[in-house]
Amino acid sequence: MEANTQPTQAQTGKQDSGLKYVASFALMILLTAVAFAAVAMNIVPQGWVIPLILVLAAVQVFLQLFTFMHLDLKKDAVTVSFMVTGLFIGVVCAVAVAILV
Amino acid sequence: MATIVVLIVFALFLGAILTGGYNKQMLARFRSHWLWDWITTVDHKKIGILYLIGGTIFFVIGGIEALLMRTQLFYPNNDFMVGRTFNELLSMHGTTMIFFVAMPLLFALMNAVIPLQIGARDVAFPFLNALGFWLFLCGGLLMNLSWIFGNAPDSGWTNYVPIALNEYSAGTGIDYYVLGLQISGIGTLIGGLNFIVTIINMRTPGMSFLRMPLFTWTSFVSSALILFGFPPLTAGLFLVMFDRLFGANFFDVAAGGNPVIWQHLFWIFGHPEVYIVILPAFGIMSEVISTFAKKRLFGYTSMVFATLLIGFLGFMVWVHHMFTVGMGPVANSIFAIATMAIAVPTGIKVFNWLFTLWGGKIRFTTAMLYAVGFIPTFVLGGVTGVMLASPPGDYQYHDSYFVVAHFHYVLIGGTVFGILAGVYYWWPKMFGYLLNEKLGKLNFWLFFIGFHMTFFIQHFLGLFGMPRRVFTYQPEDQVELINQISTVGAFLQAVAVVVLVINVIYSYRNRVPAGNDPWDGRTLEWTITSPPPVYNFAQLPKVRALDAFWHEKMNGKKELEPAEPVGPIHMPNNTHLPFLMSLAFFVSGLGFVFRSNEVGALGLIFVFLVMFMRSFEQDHGYHIETDEIEKTEKGASV
Structure with a gap:
């Protein structure tokens, strides 16, 4: 019985999780683009560039861990x-x- | 380039003559050859034997390098091996012994024993296991090719920059070091990951974490150290590679670089590395001592805890290799105290071994002799370690023979004694026959006496002021006699190794089947035939206590209760892809060494091609059917 229940659970969660992957992937690309822009385009004051990138990196690490590495599931x-x-x-x-x- | 093409064509011709031409039967002939079976194997027991052979070959090479150095130091002002040659010898000796001897030999024992100890049919990733071995072999061969091409690495096993950069080490010597270690490092990382997953996921029913034998535990922790420790080395090697090959300037002070970064990266890896090679040895000692004292290991839980603590603290102490760099008293003090803290869990281990022996029914087999010889030897190395951990002392001992004596006491007295104990202990399980005990004891005493003769006296050599890594000394330094005693000791160790080789040949010629359980063992590996069948356990055993087999013996049973009915066993297919991929890495490495980036890139493209093949290959393995298992099991019991 247990072996049967698991795939059904995965099937019901499939639709929204597919969207979740695409959304977080897009968000990651956006975050990376912002980081590049911060360096290349002089929008942010000089001293804030590195802290900003670090914050963006931290957000991205958590996104990676929870959506793609499934730290929330296991x-x-x-x-x-x-x-x-x-x-x-x-x-x-x-x-x-x-x-x- | 033209020479290489000519050589390849010549080799192809020779191959054609020897194998009977390139025709349709050639592939079939290849496949039926016994060598093909070993090249494509994914069986952890066979890979263990391959690691054992590979490690032994490099052990002989590294040993010869050591003997040449000791011969040079026999007389003052000797001119046998001087200058650059001596530097090459000492660099290659250190690198070979750490990366291509200690680690693969431990991997050999881990491969041969861990799946059996946790009641698994194979490791979690058999393909990666094979890949790990072939990458190690390719890396080791690549580095040792430097001898043939006349330009070996010569800036020490630590490869400090800027000495290791183009400016001071022109030629290709250091490139062999960088690329050889990079390739074998991938293999080690893969091996470590494989064992972590195997131990977490593949334990048989009832084998909880706190019922795992101690060798499995220590190997688990040391695999975790590999996982966290090797990436810094990889990063550091990439920096050196880019500086040397592509003109980057990570270490060029004039261009804003900093050479101290290499030292940090190297030792962030390098200190965990020494625990990577000592922890499995601790595990072997615990198994051997517990078996031959016929007692449960004293303080099992504290042993596990101490192992974890040593592993964790191992990452917090790397700066003690760099006290004399000049980072100031605060940094030095913090790292000195952290280093001394490691003596506490290590001390717990030593006392636990002694208490295990206490009141035990001790049998002095060769394995046990190595274990008992290990305890005082390792304590000596530990004590000098704490001495070196004190910065004011370290300023005096630094770069002298005192340091050489210290790390040989922990690496030989710890790791090599451990490996030899493990080899004598598990040899019957790996090959089905026992090693001769008389020759074994001769081997132990020669090695033990030779070792102390070589290295005990080197403590004093260091205190008298002889610096390490120099190729000669003057008669008025009055260190001639000490050096001569040390050299004689080194040759005694070589004789001991020859005795070991003779023992292997002699025992093979006069082999009698050892049976399942020659030592009256305590753990799961002794419940199955020696050598075990391909699938290890016909039925996975049910573990009910620590020292599972001993527990059943004490309850009057001969074997473990099965945890599952007899059924078809799923096994992985043999594959030649790991060998092919490693070969591609080897070609790539050789290309970069010869500064031919095209060949280097071509090799890497081939690597990705093989990865692609592997990803889209439909290989579901095969099943061993029930009647076949029953037939094998019946044959074994007859």
Whole structure:
């Protein structure tokens, strides 16, 4: 029985999730375009360019994780702990190197 | 270029003569050859054996390099291997031993044992497993080709820039290092990922995380370290590659670059790397000690916790390799304290091993001798490690033979002893016969004495002020006797390795079937035949406790209860694509080394072509039917 219920669930969720992928894909392209525009077209004041790009990047990372990597679907402790550990190690290394170099 | 074309045509002719011409039967002849079976295999047991052979070949090469260096240092002012040649030897020795010996040999044991220990029929991604091996082999061969073309990497295994840039290292030596490591690094990353997924997803019913044998646990953590640790190396190697090949200036101070970035990237990878190679060895020791003391591992949960903690802290300490760069007392102190903190979980492990031995019914087999020899040796290496972790001390020890002694104590006394213990312990499971114990013990004592003779005395060599990586010394330095003792010890180790090879040949000639369980084991791998059938477990076993097999033995049963009925087993098909893809990477790497970007790009295009083939290939594997399984199982029990 359990094996039967899963595909039906996926089928019912199929229509709106397809739209979700397209929407978030478009949003990502838009975010990337904004980042390029911020550098190329001098719309934003000089000092704000890097913070702006970082914020855009953070938004995009979450979009990636939740729509394409399905972090919202799998309530799997192992997956989440790997993600968090990787993020933590990455941040520690990046910040330390930025300070020390 | 013309030379290469001529060589290829010549090789094709020779191939035609030897194989009987290029005709319709040729493909069939290829397919029926035993070598084809090994090239296309996706079976984790066979890939484990391939890793073992590959790692051993590079072990011999790296060992010969070490012997040549020790021979040069036998006399003051010796002129046997001087200058650049000596630099090449020391660089290739370090790189080979870490990347092409320690890691593949551990992968060999991981491949051979982990699926059996967790009750799985294969790894999660058999295709990637094969790809990982062939990429490692191609990377290793590419790097060692540098000897033949007369221009080996010569700026140390750490490959510090700016020494490693074109300005100071002209020629192609460093390119072999960069591209060889890049290619084998992809393979290692793939292997690590594969084991993470295998261990998370493929455990048999009842095998919860806290019932996994410790070797599986430590390999799991070290695979996670590979996953997080190798990307920084890949990034760093790309920077060096672009600086050297395409005229970028990431490390050119005049153009706004910074050479210290390489050191950071290298050690952000490099420190986890030493835990990647030591943690599986810890796991092997735990298995061996527990089996041969006939006791459950003392403090199993704390061992798991300590492993996780070591893995995590391993990423927070890389700056201790760079104390003398001059980052200031605050940075140095933070990283010194973080480094010393690692001694705590490591100490927990050492005490747990001792308490496991305490009151145990100890059998001193060769594997156990290596395990028992490992404990004091590794503690010595750990103690000098804490000494080096203190920045004021480190300023004195830095770049001296003290450091050489320290890391050989942890790498040989830890990793190599671990690998050898594992080889003696799991050899019957891998090949179906035991290694001779008498020769094994001779091998252990020669290696143990030779090792301490070589490296114990090097601590003092360092304290007396001899710097590492120099090819000679003067008579008035008064380090001649110490160097000579060290060299004799190195040759003793070489003799020990020869004894091991003799042991393998002798034991093969006089082999008797070892049976399923020669050591009175505790874990799942000893419940099945040696060597196991292709599908490992006819029925997946049901695990009811830690040390599952021992638990059943104590309850008066001979085997584990099955968790499923006998049924057809789904197996993956053999495939030649991993070999082809690695070959393409190899050609690409060789092209870039020779600064022929066309060949390099062509190789990469071929890589993508093979990826494309793989993506659209309909390969659903095959099934082993029930009657065939029953026949195999019956044959095994007779």
